[in-house]
Amino acid sequence: MFSVLKEMVLLRNTIKGAVCVAGCAVLAAKLRDDNTFRKVHSFTGGEAKTFDDHFPRGTWNDNWDFRSPSFLLNKNKYDKASDEEKKKMEEAVKATANRNIFLIRHGQYELDNEKKSLTPLGMFFFSELIAIVHLSPSFKCHF
Secondary structure, X not given: OHHHHHHHHHHHHHHHXXXXXXXXXXXXXXHHHOHHHHHHOOOOXXXXXXXXXXXXXXXXXXXXXXXXXXHHOOHHHHXXXXXXXXXXXXXXXXXXXXXXXXXXXXXXXXXXXXXXXXXXXXXXXXXXXXXXXXXXXXXXXXX
């Protein structure tokens, strides 16, 4: 009797888990195919203009790092402040650090063969990158 109850509880928990996995799979499929999901996560300021469904394009978002003074200011205090106070508030939150974006070409691959291995040019890029990483102790890489 006890083993039958144990099996029933195990079966019930298995069914619950299967239903959760199926629900998550349906939701993921819906979000993956949903154009609004792609537009929201593209972080572009305007409508996504695409040359391919997998690479949305649009206008550059100047506030990509959320450090724009207008984004950081308290709207209520800013609206009530005088012109001089507004300038002081903007200067107080103005970013002082430079932000650089480095686009790294990781490699060029053979697309015609089954292995999809690096081309000679891709191997060159890879060896240069490894040399930079190993030779420079101050090199910091953030992913």
